[in-house]
Amino acid sequence: MKVYNYRDLSKLEVYNICSRQIEDDxxxxxxxxxxxxxxxxxxxxxxxxxxxxxxxxxxxxxxxxxxxxxxxxxxxxxxxxxxxxxxxxxxxxxxxxxxNKEEKVETMSGVVCWRETRAxxxxxxxxxxxxxxxxxxxxxxxxxxxxxxxxxxxxxxxxxxxxxxxxxxxxxxxxxxxxxxxxxxxxxxxxxxxxxxxxxxxxxxxxxxxxxxxxxxxxxxxxxxxxDMPAGPSEVLVVADETANPAFLAADLLAQAEHGADSQSVLVATSTKIIEQTITQIAKQLAKLSRKEVAEKAINNSFAVLVSNFAEAMEFSNEYAPEHLILATEHHQLIVPNIVNAGSVFLGNFTPESVGDYASGTNHTLPTSGFAKAYSGVSIDAFVKKITFQELSEIGLKNIAKTVETLALAEGLDGHKNAVTIRLQQNSI
Incomplete structure (x- = not known):
């Protein structure tokens, strides 16, 4: 597992390290x-x-x-x-x-808008x-x-x-x-x-x-x-400090590595000692895995990053945008507000990523390959559409008419204006 010092990396080097998009084959x-x-x-x-x-x-x-x-x-x-x-x-x-059911909103007097969910x-x-x-x-x-x-x-x-x-x-x-x-x-x-x-x-x-x-x-x-979303090899990024347990860190990294040879396990740590102890633990635990050969290839495709503080750790993590993010520290609550890009997050030293894979309740179908910058994991939202509705009373139409007519004329769409004007004229609103 290669080890980088974050402060020695240029922005381009960070970008290249975080770019794991697979080229079209x-x-x-x-x-x-x-x-x-x-x-x-x-x-x-x-x-x-x-x-x-x-x-x-x-x-x-x-x-x-x-x-x-x-x-x-x-x-x-x-x-x-x-x-x-x-x-x-x-x-x-x-x-x-x-x-959840959304409330109806009266955007102006007599103009009511809302959304309804349809599967x-x-x-x-x-x-x-x-x-x-x-x-x-x-x-x-x-x-x-x-x-x-x-x-x-x-x-x-x-x-x-x-x-x-x-x-x-x-x-x-x-x-x-x-x-x-x-x-x-x-x-x-x-x-x-x-x-x-x-x-x-x-x-x-x-x-x-x-x-x-x-x-x-x-x-x-x-x-x-x-x-549902663009997909790629599975991945995990673990942020750790001196309060983390190297044996736990190694187990989390290997758990992800055994998914496939093209999986990636990344350790971002504030301590050289933690990185060295984790690499030692990886070697010990790897020998006992039934999918040793697969996990070993993935680990060889993985790396560690030494950072000076949590701010640097989250800068790197947000650029990487991991599918799974583990905050292996007793101080994880200090970091949570700085998480911008991640598929699913696991907090503390007693929350292995495996629980999310199987049984905690959250969904394990998540964006990979940096797509956590723009996509969410699978949820109820993925299986539904939101349809908007609006209903106007005669007073509502009168209140909004001038705005619509003016904008329609500005865009040169007379028919749009007329759809409002004809109602005003025929109903003498």
Missing amino acids: DEIKNRVKEIIAQVKLQGDNAIFNYAKQFDKVILEKLFLDKDELSAIAAAIPEEAKTAINVAFSNIKKFHQAQL IEKAGLYVPGGSAVLPSTFLMLATPAIIAGCKEIVVCSPPQKDGKTNCYLAYCAQLLGIDKIYLIGGAQAIAAMAYGTETVPRVYKIFGPGNKYVTMAKMMLQKRVAI
Whole structure:
């Protein structure tokens, strides 16, 4: 892990260190473009062919129904079932609190304006199923979609070698009241939800993380379907001082590193000693991880920054705009007001990022690659639209008429002016 001294870095060097945007890979782009074209042209047939080619399974049909999911879910270990129940309860509580009704506003006498929430009718959820089983992602996406009131929720997840899904996802579906899981992975799943096939319904917005092919497909199909946010490799930035525990810091950095070789774990510390002790702990803990090779590659892609104080730490953090930000200090409340760009924040030495990934209640589908400067994580808001309303009484129209007529004439739009004037004349307001 490379170590930088913040005061030795120029603004350009800080920018370059924080720039982890992945350059377009023409090979991936061309492959995804071909997959999208085939799904659009051949529908289900293309999906069956890609399942055979990529997943190495021959599917008899493209989905599991309620009875099949129930049978698969029966195999879930009791301990895992309990854990999923607790996580679901917390996620549900947190997201239900996001529902709110806005008040009507009388902007001037007789002119009333307000907004009302409407759920996105058709939401597509992509739940990865490659190197890791991700029931947590299923819960994080489907729970707010259900609370928001989406009428149709389409769930796609890659098939296992037996042509089914795992018991964890099946149980989540049962718990959430979702009666179908479509056995489709990769870019072809995104294309299927964007265009629709003979079997897969077309959706209006697609949610969920995925590999480079999934991410590329979402980006390429944005003119066809809305997406939750731009995505990239997972990441964490940890701000630490002398009150932090190096063993905890190493564990947090490695927890993020094991997501993938292209993940990034960044330590920003006010103490050289803390950085050195953390690097020592990383070496000790890394040897015990089952995904050691993956985590080691990610750590080699990561770095530490020595800062003099919290002000410098937050300058760097806000430029980096991390997906996950951990404030590993007893003085975290002093730093919170200075957080400008972050996906999700974890406060203090007893708040590991893992709790947010699974069960604290907050959503773990978050902006990466610096997009926290402009995007929020998934929430109820992501599954709804806000529609504005206005209602004028005759007095309200009279009060606002002159303003509208004057502005319409200034813009040379006589028809706009007339829509007001004709009402005044015919009703003698």
